[in-house]
Amino acid sequence: MDLICQWLSSNLDIIFFIYGLAFVIMGITVLLQPKIETEFKLVHILWLLAAFGITHGINEFLDMWGIIKGRNPVLDVVRWFILTISFILLFEFGRQLFRINCHKYPTWLKNLAKLLVCWIWPLAVISISVFGLLSPDFWTIGSILSRYILGFPGGCLTSAGFVLYLKYEKEKLQPLKVNKYFFQAASLFLVYGVLSGLVVPKGNFFPANWLNTDSFFLRVKIPVQVFRAICAVGSSVAVVGMLGIFRTQLKEQLERDIGEWKQAKEQLKESEQRFETIFEGMTDGILLVDIESKKFYIGNKMICQMLGYSIEEIKNLRVMDIHPKEELPYVLKQFERQAKNMIELAKDIPVKRKDGSIFYSDVNSATITLAGKTYLLGIFRDITERKKMEEQREDLIKELKQNQELLNKQNQELDDARRAIKNVAKDLMVAKQALEQQKGALESINRELDDFTYIVSHDLKEPLRSIDAFSKFVVDDYREKLGEEGFNYLERIRINAGRMQSLIEDLLEISRIERKKYPFVEIKAEELIREVSQRLEYAIKQKNAQLVVADNLPVIFCDRVRLTEVFINLVSNAVKFADKPAPLIEIGCRDKNPFYEFYIKDNGPGIEERYFNKVFEIFQRLGKREDHEGTGAGLTIAKKVVEMHKGRIWLESKVGEGTTFYFTISQRKELIIGRKKIGEMLVEKKLVTEEEVKQALNEQHKMI
Amino acid sequence: MTETKGIVKILFVEDNPDDIQITQRALKEAKIINKLYIVRDGQEALDFLLHQGQYQDPQSAPRPGLILLDINLPKLSGLEVLKRIKEDEELKRIPTVMLTVSKRDEDIIRGYNDGCNSFIQKPVEFEKFVEVVKQISLYWGLLNVSSPNNV
Numbered sequence: 001m002d003l004i005c006q007w008l009s010s011n012l013d014i015i016f017f018i019y020g021l022a023f024v025i026m027g028i029t030v031l032l033q034p035k036i037e038t039e040f041k042l043v044h045i046l047w048l049l050a051a052f053g054i055t056h057g058i059n060e061f062l063d064m065w066g067i068i069k070g071r072n073p074v075l076d077v078v079r080w081f082i083l084t085i086s087f088i089l090l091f092e093f094g095r096q097l098f099r100i101n102c103h104k105y106p107t108w109l110k111n112l113a114k115l116l117v118c119w120i121w122p123l124a125v126i127s128i129s130v131f132g133l134l135s136p137d138f139w140t141i142g143s144i145l146s147r148y149i150l151g152f153p154g155g156c157l158t159s160a161g162f163v164l165y166l167k168y169e170k171e172k173l174q175p176l177k178v179n180k181y182f183f184q185a186a187s188l189f190l191v192y193g194v195l196s197g198l199v200v201p202k203g204n205f206f207p208a209n210w211l212n213t214d215s216f217f218l219r220v221k222i223p224v225q226v227f228r229a230i231c232a233v234g235s236s237v238a239v240v241g242m243l244g245i246f247r248t249q250l251k252e253q254l255e256r257d258i259g260e261w262k263q264a265k266e267q268l269k270e271s272e273q274r275f276e277t278i279f280e281g282m283t284d285g286i287l288l289v290d291i292e293s294k295k296f297y298i299g300n301k302m303i304c305q306m307l308g309y310s311i312e313e314i315k316n317l318r319v320m321d322i323h324p325k326e327e328l329p330y331v332l333k334q335f336e337r338q339a340k341n342m343i344e345l346a347k348d349i350p351v352k353r354k355d356g357s358i359f360y361s362d363v364n365s366a367t368i369t370l371a372g373k374t375y376l377l378g379i380f381r382d383i384t385e386r387k388k389m390e391e392q393r394e395d396l397i398k399e400l401k402q403n404q405e406l407l408n409k410q411n412q413e414l415d416d417a418r419r420a421i422k423n424v425a426k427d428l429m430v431a432k433q434a435l436e437q438q439k440g441a442l443e444s445i446n447r448e449l450d451d452f453t454y455i456v457s458h459d460l461k462e463p464l465r466s467i468d469a470f471s472k473f474v475v476d477d478y479r480e481k482l483g484e485e486g487f488n489y490l491e492r493i494r495i496n497a498g499r500m501q502s503l504i505e506d507l508l509e510i511s512r513i514e515r516k517k518y519p520f521v522e523i524k525a526e527e528l529i530r531e532v533s534q535r536l537e538y539a540i541k542q543k544n545a546q547l548v549v550a551d552n553l554p555v556i557f558c559d560r561v562r563l564t565e566v567f568i569n570l571v572s573n574a575v576k577f578a579d580k581p582a583p584l585i586e587i588g589c590r591d592k593n594p595f596y597e598f599y600i601k602d603n604g605p606g607i608e609e610r611y612f613n614k615v616f617e618i619f620q621r622l623g624k625r626e627d628h629e630g631t632g633a634g635l636t637i638a639k640k641v642v643e644m645h646k647g648r649i650w651l652e653s654k655v656g657e658g659t660t661f662y663f664t665i666s667q668r669k670e671l672i673i674g675r676k677k678i679g680e681m682l683v684e685k686k687l688v689t690e691e692e693v694k695q696a697l698n699e700q701h702k703m704i
Numbered sequence: 705m706t707e708t709k710g711i712v713k714i715l716f717v718e719d720n721p722d723d724i725q726i727t728q729r730a731l732k733e734a735k736i737i738n739k740l741y742i743v744r745d746g747q748e749a750l751d752f753l754l755h756q757g758q759y760q761d762p763q764s765a766p767r768p769g770l771i772l773l774d775i776n777l778p779k780l781s782g783l784e785v786l787k788r789i790k791e792d793e794e795l796k797r798i799p800t801v802m803l804t805v806s807k808r809d810e811d812i813i814r815g816y817n818d819g820c821n822s823f824i825q826k827p828v829e830f831e832k833f834v835e836v837v838k839q840i841s842l843y844w845g846l847l848n849v850s851s852p853n854n855v
Contacts, residue, residue: 458805462720462722462805464828465826465833466722466723469833470722470726473729497828500828501828
């Protein structure tokens with residue numbers, strides 16, 4: 001033990017070295033501690049402790065040097081300054097540490113903390129200086145005073161400060177497992193405060209004359225510096241341990257930062273992908289161009305397609321390269337305006353492809369800044385199709401307008417035509433009225449005529465019958481008395497009575513054609529002619545004639561009874577007048593739309609041309625009366641029937657060769673049945689309205 | 705003219721004396737021996753049939769088996785007489801033959817109603833008239849035709 005004490009006493013310089021080194025290391029360690037964002041306020045004042053460690057360490061080195069080299073006045077001055085500064089720093093650190101959680105303290109402690117104002121240390125320095133100057137040995141006395149006034153309170157405050165800090169930051173510090181360092185630091189700084197602040201160099205005043213390094217040595221046998229060095233090492237270890245909180249925090253923060261960074265990186269990647277998807281998937285072409293150099297920076301797939309360049313080629317192009325030269329001034333002007341954010345949309349921009357072809361595009365733009373450079377982002381939309389459509393639309397509109405004009409013109413013409421038709425309709429109405437009046441008159445005349453004919457023929461027949469009957473009675477009853485001549489005369493009377501009856505009958509028949517109408521039916525002409533040939537079969541056989549009927553006969557719309565009579569009339573005439581050994585009669589039909597033309601051809605004696613019309617006149621006979629029977633009304637009746645079917649009858653003939661009778665009947669039912677009234681037709685065709693017809697009639701009346 | 709009791713009687717409505725004579729002769733030549741009652745106008749025909757006026761005694765106006773009715777009659781026309789006959793429940797069973805002059809008369813009768821059982825167009829030629837009378841009489845089958853010997 002004595003040996004150790006002896007070694008320690010003799011090697012005090014080494015103790016000083018270790019003592020100083022410990023504090024210097026502590027200071028440097030604290031200073032080298034990376035500056036991090038932390039919720040611990042402690043960190044803000046640690047520099048004071050670090051500064052204390054370094055200055056005090058230096059002070060110890062100077063002490064060591066003093067032991068080795070011996071005391072000199074310059075060294076004393078320097079030592080005093082450095083010692084005082086180091087204790088000021090310790091005091092200030094302790095004071096600030098004590099006040100650091102001041103707001104959380106109970107009232108008494110708070111009040112106490114309030115007393116520790118910032119100007120204590122200047123006051124202390126002044127008082128040290130004053131007392132020092134009053135003493136004969138300033139440097140020694142000053143040094144002692146510094147220890148008493150600054151060192152001891154500094155150590156105590158630092159110790160108390162650590163305890164309080166630990167107490168009020170317990171929740172945060174507990175998990176970091178640094179409590180022991182705080183207790184260690186607190187106790188060691190307290191001990192150090194005592195050893196360094198109270199155990200002072202020997203002075204000639206109390207208590208320095210009683211408790212000093214020398215008296216300590218005499219009592220303990222070990223120089224106080226050894227204990228101070230131990231405290232220094234221990235507290236340095238504690239402070240460095242305490243710094244662990246920052247390391248832990250630093251680690252946490254680092255991990256947090258890495259996490260955030262990773263997340264950010266992830267997000268960035270995602271956003272890049274999103275951007276890429278949008279950028280490349282856009283149906284519009286996108287170009288990013290450096291506003292200053294007008295060089296393209298990047299473009300999407302679409303713009304490559306639109307322009308026909310690869311993306312690498314685009315990166316070597318400038319704005320001027322993708323527009324036709326002659327349009328450049330306009331395009332660049334638009335570009336400038338977009339670059340200055342004056343406009344966002346440039347319409348109808350002509351764009352030149354790699355192959356030199358031109359398309360038109362709308363360009364939407366936005367300026368963006370990338371790494372301090374301003375770019376113009378252009379979104380190109382090919383509007384060639386739209387433009388084409390617009391042009392087509394314009395053409396269409398033009399065409400429509402022309403059509404409209406034409407239509408208007410036509411409408412006008414139509415109006416004119418309508419007006420004309422109306423006028424015609426008016427005229428027709430008037431004419432029709434007149435006609436109807438005439439028709440009415442005619443009908444009544446016809447009726448009267450018919451009645452007249454009937455009465456006449458009826459009344460004419462009665463005496464005829466009497467003539468015939470009584471002539472017969474005479475012939476029957478007085479045959480012998482009459483003689484041959486008388487008998488002949490009476491027979492002649494009777495023959496004439498019979499002829500007259502026939503004439504009267506025919507006359508009646510003709511007048512009846514108009515009056516008595518059978519229903520019109522659709523019938524095969526073939527069927528009708530078959531009936532004719534059946535009815536005339538006997539006569540035909542008698543004359544050894546041949547009747548040839550064509551096989552292309554149509555279906556006709558007719559008054560069957562009457563038309564059969566016509567055929568019978570014509571065929572029986574041909575049979576009757578046949579004069580050849582092999583009489584041939586042909587019947588046929590031709591479609592002469594809107595008529596059917598029937599013909600009955602014979603190879604009979606023929607008719608002279610001058611009689612062509614006469615044969616159709618009533619009671620006209622060409623043959624001698626005795627040669628042929630009949631009254632000569634047959635063709636007149638035929639003509640009437642044909643006319644009833646809206647047709648006509650005529651004949652062609654050569655004397656000696658034969659005769660052909662032709663007649664036509666209409667194919668149009670409505671013509672046969674009767675025409676519609678003109679007004680009705682016009683109304684039906686919507687050429688005029690009923691009101692207009694009435695109005696037209698009224699106007700006509702007024703005019704009349 | 706022999707007694708014709710039991711034989712169908714014929715009522716002949718005709719105003720023209722020539723026609724009466726001609727018809728009587730035609731019936732005779734057709735060998736029709738039925739008793740022929742002759743009245744001269746439409747009204748008289750109805751009186752005869754309904755036992756009115758001068759024919760109140762049913763004996764003087766027996767119910768005929770056939771009526772020959774001329775279409776042209778004074779006072780009441782043949783068509784009107786026909787209409788009245790056909791309206792009467794009893795009379796309408798009597799076959800009625802209309803005597804006409806022209807086809808137009810036939811048209812009128814056809815259009816009038818179906819009451820007429822037949823009609824004869826009085827031909828101008830007497831022989832034909834006889835033939836037609838014969839045909840009609842046979843057709844109705846009611847008349848006794850006398851043998852040629854009886855004439």
